Amino acid sequence: MLTIPSSHGSSFCDGLTRRDFLRIGGLSLGGASLPQITRAEALSSKAKGGGAHKAVIMIFLPGGPPHQDMFDLKMDAPSEIRGEFKPIGTNVAGIQISEQLPQLAKMMDRCTIIRSMADCDNRHDAFQCMTGRPFLNQPPGGWPSFGSTVSKIQGCLEPAVPASIGLAPKMGHMPWANSGGPGFLGAAQEPFQPNKGGAAQDMTLNGITLERLSDRRALLTSFDQFRRDVDASGTMGGLDTFNQQAFNVLTSSKLLEALDISREDPRIAALYGKGDSKNRDDGGPKLMEHFLAARRLVEAGARCVTVAFSRWDHHSKNYEALRQDLPLLDQGITALLTDLRERGLEQDVSVVVWGEFGRTPTINAAGGRDHWPRVSCALLAGGGMRHGQVIGSTDRLGGEAASRPVKFGEVFATLYHNLGIDTSLATLSDLSGRPQYLVEPGCNPLPELI
Secondary structure: OEEOEOOOOOEOOOOHHHOHHHOOOOOOOOOOOHHHHHHHHHOOOOOOOOOOOOEEEEEEOOOOOOHHHOOOOOOOOOHHHHOOOOEEEOOOOOOEEEOOOHHHHOOHHHEEEEEEEOOOOOOOOOHHHHHOOOOOOOOOOOOOOHHHHHHHHHOOOEOOEOOEEEOOOOOOOHHHHOOOOOHHHOHHHOOEOOOOOOOOOOEEOOOOOHHHHHHHHHHHHHHHHHHHHHOOOOOOOOHHHHHHHHHHHHHOOHHHHHHOHHHOOHHHHHHHOOOEOOOOOOOOOEOOHHHHHHHHHHHHOOOEEEEEOOOOOOOEOHHHHHHHHHHHHHHHHHHHHHHHHHOOOOOOEEEEEEOOOEEOOOOOOOEOOOEEOOOEEEEEEEOOOOOOEEEOEEOOOOOOEEEOOEOHHHHHHHHHHHOOOOOOOOEEEOOOOOEEEOOOOOOOOOOOOO
């Protein structure tokens, strides 16, 4: 947590230590200084943009969730494939989902299920869910994540709130805690990660009060004037603006107040409930509070917020684990969608829920399902999209896409579209200076949704 005491006996962040997972810690910014970050954001041609504030919340399910036990139950398959759960009807005729997701079933008219995600990498990390790209054959510097790309193109809506924020907690298998790297866009576009780097420690700026911080700001301006005077090219002429933006982040309470869910209306907080802060094996904790924090952050001005929830790599005791986690996921998603609607944000905030791949059709001898990259699932909601539908299908065993195979890049193109970014036109230069499109060739917004 960042603490800046005042000589008047008050602080900007009083009470934030109540929840360790929300402490800002060392203000991890990928090794970049705040002026670097704000400088890069200012290069965007749409730094401020116009109209309504559009945003995306990505909910990553680390380990690969079992599509056959969630959104694509196969009751006509043999017992070693169909599993223990039964399907239930939803409020959309003809759409059934798992009995472990009863609250979501009541609002399926506001959601879309994709049953045929068909280009999954066979990799145990968040990379493809964060970038929309396969891991192999990357350009120099690597593919940037969705949040980093949006940060580069659209910049910050609010000076004190980073455009991209990653809430992934520490996990035993850290590739699952990847909130999306900046790739060839550089460290200045690294998502802001409040849970990374000394989150358990209270950060105080060496006892500096706001009054002394103002003095240091004046000193910094004087010192940097020397560099400005000798820079004949004028490239440093806007440095005061960048430092002003960095100063806004450090001294504004807006970001920290958004992260402090103890400020939330108790009625709303109760909708989300409480999870378990303990890590499960090599995975992450079940932090229901992160669903709430994501809503608070997009409402405060963030354009992209990523959440990593629990652990879904169940090679054994699959149903024992799912009976614990699916009801929590059900509560977290439905609370988020309810909250967004009540606040008038549902049309502007797109929500996507998915994992890195699916699970094997056959249940193994240990009662689990193994890795299965040939098909997976996703859930989309909000964003002004046409919902109450299922896109794609799998075969009788749930092992192959039988119709309408969907690529990650198509979902990403849809999300970019929802933010007002045209993926057929927008490009970003990689480290070699070569322009790169935001999604793979042939990946367009899903026509079923827009």
